[in-house]
Amino acid sequence: MSETPQLPLLKRITPGSWTLLAWCAGTVLTFLVRLRLPGEGTAAVPPGVLIQRWDGLTTIGLAGLLTLAGARLLRRRPLAATTLLLTAAVVGTTPLGAGEIPLPQYLAVDLALYFVAAGRPRRTSLTAAGLALGVLAGYVSFRLAAGWAVGTSTELTVALTVPIAWLLGNSVHQSRTYADRVRAQTEAQAITTERLRIARELHDMVAHSIGIIALQAGAAKRVIDSQPTAARDALGTIETTGRETLAGLRRMLGALRQGEPAGPAPLDPGPGLADLDRLAATTTAAGVRVELRQLGEPHPLPPELDAAAYRIIQEAVTNVVKHAGTDSCTVTVEHRERELAVEVTDRGRGPGRRPDSGYGLLGMRERTALLHGDFTAGAHPDGGFRVTARLPIPALTGAR
Numbered sequence: 294m295s296e297t298p299q300l301p302l303l304k305r306i307t308p309g310s311w312t313l314l315a316w317c318a319g320t321v322l323t324f325l326v327r328l329r330l331p332g333e334g335t336a337a338v339p340p341g342v343l344i345q346r347w348d349g350l351t352t353i354g355l356a357g358l359l360t361l362a363g364a365r366l367l368r369r370r371p372l373a374a375t376t377l378l379l380t381a382a383v384v385g386t387t388p389l390g391a392g393e394i395p396l397p398q399y400l401a402v403d404l405a406l407y408f409v410a411a412g413r414p415r416r417t418s419l420t421a422a423g424l425a426l427g428v429l430a431g432y433v434s435f436r437l438a439a440g441w442a443v444g445t446s447t448e449l450t451v452a453l454t455v456p457i458a459w460l461l462g463n464s465v466h467q468s469r470t471y472a473d474r475v476r477a478q479t480e481a482q483a484i485t486t487e488r489l490r491i492a493r494e495l496h497d498m499v500a501h502s503i504g505i506i507a508l509q510a511g512a513a514k515r516v517i518d519s520q521p522t523a524a525r526d527a528l529g530t531i532e533t534t535g536r537e538t539l540a541g542l543r544r545m546l547g548a549l550r551q552g553e554p555a556g557p558a559p560l561d562p563g564p565g566l567a568d569l570d571r572l573a574a575t576t577t578a579a580g581v582r583v584e585l586r587q588l589g590e591p592h593p594l595p596p597e598l599d600a601a602a603y604r605i606i607q608e609a610v611t612n613v614v615k616h617a618g619t620d621s622c623t624v625t626v627e628h629r630e631r632e633l634a635v636e637v638t639d640r641g642r643g644p645g646r647r648p649d650s651g652y653g654l655l656g657m658r659e660r661t662a663l664l665h666g667d668f669t670a671g672a673h674p675d676g677g678f679r680v681t682a683r684l685p686i687p688a689l690t691g692a693r
Contacts, residue, residue, distance in 0.1 A: 308408035309364035319397035349388030356385030393444035403458040410462025502538040565599035582621040589628030609637035609680040617641025640677035
């Protein structure tokens, strides 16, 4: 088994840890702006009682404990965690002597809101955003009611960060939802494609063999009394065909059992155009003579194209055996510069075959479409039936 790759360092940090780090960064910034830094005549913000009295520092510590508790609950109970973080923001603002909740005290709330919007249902994230805006409005309203100074402009700026954090988190949530939906559709399509692939292989492997067996069995039944030797030969062909089919099924099942869960099972590619002589001999022995015609200069083909061409010819010959009511057919394989063309024709007078009927024709169409080729099947102008497939050869293979 392949080892699961380790997540990057930043991905391993939990949302709660990020939230706690944001509170720590905001607290450090709160202290720095209340100190006279190099190059400043005075501190950017009056220090108030934050670094002058022990009770102010104790209140900051209490806000830190509330933030820690909220960070620990963020993954399991997001609304409770948001409430604790908002409480920490209010408590941490108390010793600052400010008329509003400053942005550094709200960084942890904004980051938590982002994670809630990214990972929770929209109703939960909207509730959390409503709590965040409600606390800001309540804080300003309380100070106005008490007749205290209020930094309305600064508080509006802080309030603007709430929808921004929610929108960013909601965008991530939508992207994840879309990616999950696409992944589910891709997996469903892959399962369907694999089922069709296995169905085609089973059909191509079994249908031809069963057709040959049925013809040989019928012939043996007719001559078993008058021509025992011919009947014995027919039974031998039935035995050989049956064993070969069973061996092919065992190989397929073995490949399916050993296939990796992450991808399609590597099915045995099976025979190719080099096995057409054997196919013709087997079908001829069953009573339908197959005339093979090779045109053009043969050149190496990709395994999937070689196998697909053989399966198309095999299925077309099987249809001749089963439906055409004739004793012969012609198979033409033409090697062109950029494509391989195959054609199977017969002059049979058997039951009509519609181009849109049967799993055999459907399988041939699917095989041709997978290789971006053209497939036609229909009545021949001079009588009988004709199947043609044009399979493009990849440029690299053609160049070789």
